[in-house]
Amino acid sequence: IIISFGGAFHFGYQIVVTNPSQNAFLNFYNRSHVAHYGWIMTPNTMKGTWSIIIASLPYGAIIGSFAISPISTKIGRKKGLYVALITSIVAILLAIISFHVLSYELYIVSRIIIGFSISLSLGLTAMLLNESRFLLLRGEEEQARKSIIFYHGCKIGAIDQTLRGIKDTITSAAKAASIKEVFKDKHLRKGTLLGVVISFTTCFSGTTAIYSFAVDMLRNTGLTLEEAAYGNIGLCAVSTLNWIGYLLVVIIAIFLFVFSIGFGSLCFFIASELVSPSARAVAQMLASLVLMVW
Template sequence: MSKFPGLRLFVVSVIVSFGGSFHFGYQLVITNPSQSAFLAFLNSSFASNYGSTLDVTKAETIWSVIVAILFVGAIVGSLSLELVGEKLGRKRGMYLSFTITTIAVAASMVSFFINSFELYSVSRVLTGYSLGLSLGLIALYLNESSPKECRGFVSMMVGVMVQFGTVIGSILAMPSIFGTTNDWWHIYLVECIIVLFVLLALPFMPESPGYLMLCGDETAARKSILFFRCYKPDEVDAVLHEIKENLKQNAKALSVFQVWNQRQTRKGTIVGMAISLSMAFSGIAVINAYAVEILKESGLSLSAASIGNIILSAVSLLAIVMSSFTVDRYGRRPLILISNWAILLLNVTIVSLMYCFNKFHYSWIGYTLVAIISLFIIFFAIGPGPLCYFITAEMVGQSAKAAAQSWASFTQMSSRALVLAIYLPIANQIGQAFAYLSLFIAPTAIGLIFLYFNMPETKNKNHNEVLEAVTNLPSVSKILRPKSAAVEPHDFVASNDFSCAVEKF
């Protein structure tokens, strides 16, 4: 079997990712280089509606909440993933989420013309809801439609499109293009056109074979497999047999609460949530949302900081495209562990550079910071960045995929919302360096340790093989045990301290 998808599956993965993950990346950064324009809009709208102006501190506090409120909607969208994904299906669920995205983006444009920051805030919540829902649905759709030999490559398209969205958003939101007081609504016009194109293309794609088999429609599932994979009849039969065996072990779709009742699904869900949590608290949320401000605070001009932000987004896109070709070669576990270790070291370096600039004001520190953050983004893009969008679905059975992915998305969105809501107020009180230190060093270190002992390899594995990989994970007692000591099977299972600790949840 090829490690690369056929043309049809590749095109489908690009189109559906354009409908959801592209917009997620786009929304992450458009408020960054154009922040001055949005603050002017906020002040103008507040003065017009309430007859008073905001001082700088209040305006920045309100704005940080408006930025973070995107993820409040995304939290709700994540929690509704299991309901929508199982009741409507993956494809019809995407119809719903993309339609809501269109309505929300249109509301953002209308808020400009009626000068209402309240409507803009509502549009952010709606946008967040649609993105939280669509990210999970796309991950499920691609995971269930891809052969396991190239599942990682196809699923990485979600992450690739997130980063492509950050590049396009960073460019269009620059003050020299659309990031001005009079033109920022064009940013949303571009987004609206893209999502309408995806909605027009969606009718030509079938439902995922995994969901069709879950509904008992084997004929439609067979057609779906032939559409995505161009298999021979006997190969299609083998795929259907594997799906049936998986469904026998996981006969009924589990709700977001039922995944906690079974040890296997609970463990996979917790590990998926841990990956999302370590991703959100790696510092990437702040870099996406406030990179321009961070670079300005480190000595760069607004134009230089905006260009630096584009460079960071472009580096991220290049890195994640390259990682698409390595994820099915080197596996998920080594990419996560190596990248998280590098991110931890780079975060310490970022804090040190921020502190040195505050103390000595050397002009070269800002440019050095761009280089270090570029390295940070490279390691983020080959590890937790793209993998967090689909790794959870690989660690659980068919019946638990939607619910487990829902919890992983919920963790990511709630963590991002928390980080973005508290970062600016903390930075204003204790400075950028200490705010970054207090929020992102310890969580990255703890996440690295937890994942080392609990994350199995899922590359080219079906559900039963993933469960077997879990039993071979390292543990503290195994590491400390003398090599000559014999290990009985029951002792091995009992010795997996960290795994057992999680399984007692």
């Protein structure tokens, strides 16, 4: 849960935060532009260029996707998460500074960096949580047995077989597979492509539209901005909510709930589970890349 707060939580937060707070962000953008260039943009121009600024997050996420494989291979999953944590802290500090110095250019840089951090963290988290082999690498076989019972749901008699399988993967994963090697191997290719397809399917599930425009949709039902913002995060108990707005909030909440227990969570780790440990970095990198590009 703690590791997820460093990756998945920030991914959702950064997508949703600009939705109910759009007017505040536009006000900051307009004041920053006037301070730098001395003229006021028209509302249409401001909204158009602001959408480009918001879209800078995926640019950093794409770079982060490409970094998953080399970072996990060279410095490991755990240290890679430290890198993601440090870059996210830097990005947050830059965003805070950009507000005080009225620099939307600096805010763009912070969005790109946080995108890099989020993508890297999501990819590495999926691989880190998928492996109990680090206990065997430390020589803590008894702890590894307990971990297998808890996470794999194995019976006592099946522990040794699972343990041998993990030891075999440690031996076979001494050298990380390259992209070329992954696509040459039939089993690895199928697992990687399935992970990519699931990520691609997630992109067209409709959640992006809800995350990006839920507040506008709720406001169009007659709700105020504040009510729509609360509805967007699932707080449906608003005293003045009319039945149409209430129904829409419920539908959106059910849709997001079902999505979150299905493709929404599956796309972040399925690729790393379908291939051997030596190919996990490449498979996760490609699945994350598709998710961030689309």
